């Protein structure tokens with residue numbers, strides 16, 4: 001049994017003008033926090049995604065424009081970053097990190113693995129938006145489907161659980177006509193993007209939504225999403241664990257506490273584990289007034305993910321019956337042992 005794998009690309013730092021609102025420093029701070037608090041986690045550098053891989057979810061014209069520095073001023077404004085070669089490399093590596101996490105979770109049977117960045121869900125097939133250049137989850141989902149096919153496995157269905165406070169509009173649009181990928185997005189109704197796309201299931205939350213109402217909505221959303229997928233269940237999930245539903249997030253508008261966000265993560269990991277669905281986790285957004293709070297929220301997500309990876313490995317050791325009765329979920333409550341397996345890090 002090994003600690004969870006987490007992939008990073010934080011050595012590629014964008015040159016941003018002074019006062020730029022994007023918290024570029026959080027990725028390095030997160031890796032330092034992980035070193036300090038989760039010293040056993042296997043932190044690995046991600047490989048860059050190739051043009052061929054990016055083309056699974058993006059139009060070649062967009063990939064070329066980014067790669068060759070031909071994005072227009074308007075396109076750069078929509079992304080929110082000025083073009084730079086570091087931006088291209090960072091975007092490729094961030095996609096590569098989600099690809100690597102998905103492979104570890106799915107094909108290496110580790111159950112859970114993470115990208116210390118990623119969750120770039122505002123990127124569309126033909127353009128970037130909202131600090132997102134390429135859509136890591138969309139590319140990784142399509143690539144894992146191909147790799148599963150190459151291994152002569154049945155069609156790999158994918159579940160995207162997007163709990164960043166902003167709607168996963170790019171992901172929703174990319175998979176709009178793709179029945180093999182189920183997109184679930186819980187987000188602030190009045191928040192960016194102001195023109196929403198249609199996910200398979202969208203849950204819009206009012207401003208100042210607190211822990212209790214949020215967790216209720218999430219439970220109901222997971223139930224509803226599963227009810228629609230149970231007859232053809234997903235073999236892989238992507239979880240966008242945005243830190244930006246926090247009450248003090250500059251771009252959030254919701255009112256979750258750090259404890260509420262940890263409870264959210266625990267709920268997702270526990271349900272996926274009980275369903276036997278491996279998951280690749282991306283950090284997604286986090287713009288807290290205090291950057292240390294953003295880092296702490298992401299770090300707790302990684303702690304809970306690591307605990308879920310351990311639980312997954314134990315399930316595997318116990319054999320196929322250990323994840324038994326999953327088909328009955330959510331009608332039966334989780335066994336007490338399953339709940340406590342993810343509990344030690346929750347506070």
Ligand SMILES: [Zn+2]
Pocket residue numbers: 164165166242244284285286
């Ligand atoms: Zn966000």
